[in-house]
Amino acid sequence: MSKNLSRVVKLSLFALVIVMALPLLVSAQTPDENTLIIGQSVDVGQLDPATINSRAEANIFFHVFGTLFEIADTGELRPYLANAYTISEDGKEWTFTLNEGLTCHDGEALTAEDVAYAFDRAANPDNGFTGNTSGFVLPSIGFQGTRVEDELNVTIITDRYQTPNLRLALISEVYIHCKDAYEAMTLEESAQNPIGSGPYRFVEWIPDDRIVLERVEGYTLREANFQTQIWRVIPEASTRVAELIAGNIDVAANVPFDQSEAVNASGVAEVQAVSGTRRIYVGFQFGENFADAPGYDALQKTEVRVALQYAVDVPTICQTLLGTSCERASSMVNPPNNNPNLQPYPYDPAMAEELLDAAGYPRGENGVRFETVLMGPRGRYLNDANVVQAIAQYLTDIGVQTTVDIRDWADYSQLVRPKEVGPMFFLGTGGGTWSALYDMADLSGPTAGTNYTNWNNSEWFELWDSLADIRDAEEERAVVNQMLEIFYNDPPWLLLYFQPDFYGVSNRLNWNARRDEWIVIYNATLK
């Protein structure tokens, strides 16, 4: 009935199709030989070097700013902006000597005064900084202040001695920036506009899209191979991997291991699996506020906690849910700093049942010994929700009827910090390869903020306090080994594994991923 109309309609449809098809003819762009593109899952929140709230921010800062010392990928501590240091008689004042001729990206000379400024600025409560530097590093070294000795020498004043590896590792997370540049900016400006001291200069940040960095020509402390670095934000893992396989990015962080095969088969990229330093464990809650929770009484008994160590098949969890073989942790300390005499608990459910029988928790008529709850986060650690469910299944299998309570990470972290998680909870905390003490600092006191289980083994804490007076490395080692044995025999944690990390790396690149979740990539080269 309406030839005219249908012609109009057809024409307009045709026109729309043409308009939509036109862009198909434009060619796609791929990374060139001067540009390196990295895909991460989260964006930075801000770019002030004194506030670090995430790994993503630290990755950018590492390339834009220099530090006094740096942690090498081997875990060894290397000089960087500084070339030497001396320790005062009482061990509290550390004086660093800077390299000559350093400059910041705005051209001003980088001297002792600037280093002092970077520390003082982060510590100044008026600036209201939150995050890693002011919230963790400076308190951990007992920061008191700075003193400029001369042009190249600066002293960091603290209230305690620390074993050098631990202190240098902490200090290598303080990013050095120049006084004149930062005094000229408001806090609002400095959060957008980093003026660095490292091998790459900040160019632009398009929030939730990309950060672009450009090589500083003539920078001598680092050999940077790519002229441009683009750090893209690609939150969805499948999208990140698709971009990698399509050849649009060079490195994809956090590749789901189930997609490794697809990546490797593409001929474009390979997946690198590294054994990370993050310690993953199930904590047993000792806090009184859980006294009425199911299973609390049973879990107070050392025998029960030891028995549960035998119940979980950690190697199988690693193989199936983490996509790699792993060695089970024998303590909270990352190898190679752990106690070599301690053998990881084997998977032996019969042994677990035997120990539980002996501890006074036989199976009831319904096959249940006791009931309890395992809390865990979702979306924070590798495959976390699935691992939590798998652990609950293993515990249920030996008669410890375990209910799972999984929360979104934002909610979960609000419960973990005030220690309102239990009777069992799943958690992972970052660790290091440079010092056993760094890993053990989680349990630096019965009420320490990071002692999430409220563990109160007096032997352990007495030995911890005694470490403050020990300066001899061997003596320190002996005490550490003794402490780790205490931890092993009266476990506040159900020991699991060190979290593996997966990076998808383009075949055009020579680059090795690090163990400690840092993406350090200035040294990458084309094949």
Next chain:
Amino acid sequence: MVNPAISISLKQDVRRPSVWRRARFSLIRAKWPLVAIAILLVVTFCAAFGPLISPKDPNRQNLVLRLAPPFQVEGANPEFPLGTDGLGRDILSRLIYGARVSLLVGLTAVVIGGMLGTSLGVVAGYFGGRVDDIIMRIADVQLAFPFILLTIMVLVVLGPGIPNLVLVLGIGQWVTYARIARGQTISQREKEYVEAARSMGANHWRIMFRSILPNVLAPLIIISSFNVASVILSEASLSFLGLGVPPTVPTWGGMLAESRDQLLAGKWWLAVFPGIAIMMTVLAINILGDWLRDFLDPRLRGAGF
């Protein structure tokens, strides 16, 4: 801010005695609605008798047998006809249990939202004036408030779980019902039968819910049929964002969301089966909704949903 279109008068006069008979006739004439009903019967059966017909415990894991393919595909395990998921759980059993949750969430959320919205809408339309103003301002606040934020509020404050998910998805849609019920009530308010009831001394509640309500119900029933489908889809989207039901509870949306890391790896069965389940169910509900609309009131076609 009240949408004037809603107050376009939609006259109807559903003669109740013959409704069921006419429905039977109309259904037999049309083919698709019958197919839709058959699909929904199967889903409802699964939901009702899940524990009896499900071959396995849907949460029983077996890590060694994870990602086993379905049917006769190479590497398949005959114990798991539709294969296993990333934790080695039986997909068939999870689908059957998932029917229960998806239907429960869809239906209850719509019932909650529908009842709340309809009563408020009828009250607002009937009394008008200040009561109307207050209720409609609250509706405006809710409409202007991004739904996703509301969802997170309820799920975070009350904790995750099916009851809270149902509550938030229900609350999320009361406004639609309220607006339509209000418009319809306004158009009915001055009718003779209402006047008659009033003159016979019936109180307000009686007039509103015994006299007016039956006459404004048709468009609301139609909308609710479409909303059941959209709630099932919302549950899937929320699962994708990590805000759905806890991962221990099998739902179709949750299964589909979990499958996304496996698509590139070629483990298609993780996505295809829950995907088919969602699509068939939503499709069936939509077809049935279409039929219901044509049957109850063909004039509603253009009324904005």
Next chain:
Amino acid sequence: MGQYIARRLLQSIIVIIGVTLLAFLTLHLAGDPTYLYVSERASTEEIEATRVKLGFDKPLPIQYLNFLSGMTRGDLGLSLRSRQPALDMVLERLPATLELTLFAMLISTLLAIPIGIISAMRRGTPLDGGIMLFAMFGQSIPSFWLGIMLILFVGLTLRWLPISGHKPVLSLLFEGNVEQAIRNIPEAIRFLIMPAITIGVFSLSRNARLVRSSMLEVLSQDYVTTARSKGLKERAVIIKHAFRNALIPIVTMLGLEFGFLLSGVVVAETVFSWPGVGRLVFNAITQRDIPVVQAAVVLFSFLFIGLNLLVDILYARLDPRIRLR
């Protein structure tokens, strides 16, 4: 008309206050946000100090009043996470989201109208059946899944379109860089197609069905018959009468759709790495970055209110039976 608009604006203020109060209470009832702003190894004292820094130690009513008095001055506070003015952060990402939603709306309405009309004209034919079946499927696919499938097939296997990312146009226009904006358009459309389909396919399907049924209804109305009998050309009949009336339900949807659109946008922006407001707000909620959430909520309620006012005025033009009250 002027009086009507004034009344509506007054109502809007009440709505905005209600919206901000709801958002404020929500985020505070959800627990103490301080813990998200300290290092994972911070001590109890450091946590307490951070709480004071962020202002969470003050009583809730005071915190809310501070926020309201700031809002009247156009100051919605600084983001807790990035220390930038919260409103600026939202405005900065708004162009990308607008591009996405406008393009999605373009697809869902402009395509829906001809498709719906064809379907109505060819009622009962296989073409009509096929279109309606397709529309049914379009209404039953979860959007995130469609998005990932598009990436894998159109983006990765066929390599027709870029997999993820964004090319700015609107933000350049706002900056006054018209030349670059125009040069970006072809590339920008390539980036837009897949995410816009992901968001728009549900509305497209629904609108196509809507247009079809209201066309069918309108075409059988008396005034269309009258118009035809007056000897008007068929095209004129369709455009002047039928089409105009068929638009009414679509306009209704435009107004109501806005609130729902944001949740669709969150999903599409996540899947396609689109730097828009949806992801910003979603991240801000999970990080309890209260000022950013507030700023977005306020901005979106303004947009919503404005859009609805527009819709109502549009209505009055489309349908003379409707009077603005």
